[in-house]
Amino acid sequence: MAEPAARVPDAKVALSTASVYPESTATAFEIAARLGYDGVEVMVWNDPVSQDIDALRRLSDYHRLPILAVHAPCLLITQRVWSTDPWTKLQRARAAAEKLGASTVVVHPPFRWQRQYARDFVRGIWRMADETDVRFAVENMYPWRYRDREMLAYAPDWDVTKDDYRHFTIDLSHASTARADAIHMLDRMGDRLGHVHLADGNGSAKDEHLVPGRGAQPCAELLERLALSGFDGHVVIEVNTRRAMSSAEREADLAEALAFTRLHLASAAKVPRR
Numbered sequence: 001m002a003e004p005a006a007r008v009p010d011a012k013v014a015l016s017t018a019s020v021y022p023e024s025t026a027t028a029f030e031i032a033a034r035l036g037y038d039g040v041e042v043m044v045w046n047d048p049v050s051q052d053i054d055a056l057r058r059l060s061d062y063h064r065l066p067i068l069a070v071h072a073p074c075l076l077i078t079q080r081v082w083s084t085d086p087w088t089k090l091q092r093a094r095a096a097a098e099k100l101g102a103s104t105v106v107v108h109p110p111f112r113w114q115r116q117y118a119r120d121f122v123r124g125i126w127r128m129a130d131e132t133d134v135r136f137a138v139e140n141m142y143p144w145r146y147r148d149r150e151m152l153a154y155a156p157d158w159d160v161t162k163d164d165y166r167h168f169t170i171d172l173s174h175a176s177t178a179r180a181d182a183i184h185m186l187d188r189m190g191d192r193l194g195h196v197h198l199a200d201g202n203g204s205a206k207d208e209h210l211v212p213g214r215g216a217q218p219c220a221e222l223l224e225r226l227a228l229s230g231f232d233g234h235v236v237i238e239v240n241t242r243r244a245m246s247s248a249e250r251e252a253d254l255a256e257a258l259a260f261t262r263l264h265l266a267s268a269a270k271v272p273r274r
Contacts, residue, residue: 011231012038013261014068016197016238017050019254023247025049029059035255039068041106041236044093045078053099060100067100068234069195074108086110086117090128090136097134104135104195104234106169109154118155122163129166137195139169140185142178145205161185167194171238172217173209176201183218186225196226197238198261209240211253212260223264235261 015037017028025047032040040060042050049055060067072093073081082092093105107125110118129136141158144151156163158178168189174197175182186193200215201208212219223235237257244250 011196011226011265012068012234013258013265014039014041014234014236015254015258016041016043016071016236017047018043018045018071019237019239019241019257020250021240021242023250025056026059029063029065031251031254033063033065035251035258037065037237037258039066039234041069041071041234041238042067042096042100042102043071044073044081044096045075046081051081053096056096056100067102069104069106069236070097070100070102071106072108086114087124094128094132094134094136098132102134104137104167104169106137106139106195106197108139108141109156109158109160111153112155114155122156122165125165135167135194136165137167137169138163138165139171139195139197140174140178140180141171142174142180142207159185161188166192168192169195169197170222171197171199172212172219172222173197173199173201173207173238176203176215176217177205177207179203182222183225186222193231194233196222196231196233196235198223198235198257199237199239209238211239211257212237213256219260220264223261227265235265237261 015032017025020028026049029040044050070093073089082089097105110121125136138160140160141154144153172182198212200210200212200217200219202215239257241250241253
């Protein structure tokens with residue numbers, strides 16, 4: 001006879017600094033340390049601290065919390081952060097990751113109007129990945145929708161599994177907005193899945209980034225599958241807490257997200273009876 005036993009996989013659970021917006025990068029480190037997260041993913045955006053490697057290192061050292069990933073500035077609001085040239089942004093993100101000891105750079109596929117960048121993107125990501133031990137994990141996105149109209153804003157495609165990348169990031173909120181099957185996407189990524197952005201959604205045209213368990217995405221199933229497969233990448237809580245009425249409510253949401261993730265990462269393992 002064998003008995004089930006709790007087995008916690010090697011995957012670390014990190015907090016994205018985007019999860020505390022509109023509060024600061026420094027606040028994200030403070031909350032992550034207080035709640036017991038394993039580390040932080042730094043979203044490089046308009047907060048000057050998020051762009052400052054020395055400041056980030058001081059926060060990491062002070063809170064004794066590693067920086068596990070750097071999210072390159074790929075958003076519309078960060079078009080001028082770390083240069084207006086997208087390849088320069090990725091080079092700086094890689095340099096930051098190397099200096100901070102982060103294993104992963106998260107990157108979005110190009111916008112369609114970035115024509116030259118989009119044309120060279122797949123080859124360029126492979127070239128950059130060959131130059132470093134840092135993973136460039138390309139993240140699934142979604143079509144932009146307004147009422148009954150749809151715009152394909154990303155190139156080569158919002159569904160990054162249609163192209164050849166060494167590593168992927170799966171984002172469940174983005175899958176929800178795309179109305180894509182996240183589990184099928186996970187299967188297509190296979191052993192090239194290097195990184196997870198965990199959030200929920202209800203299929204809205206807006207990218208919701210709900211606390212896991214509050215939407216319709218298979219967050220629990222995905223976590224359990226990761227645990228059973230021995231996934232050793234990072235699971236990053238990237239949720240929207242802008243509607244929180246207070247800092248205490250925001251912290252409660254992030255504590256709930258962490259508890260949900262750790263619960264479902266635990267899997268049954270067979271051990272001999274003593």
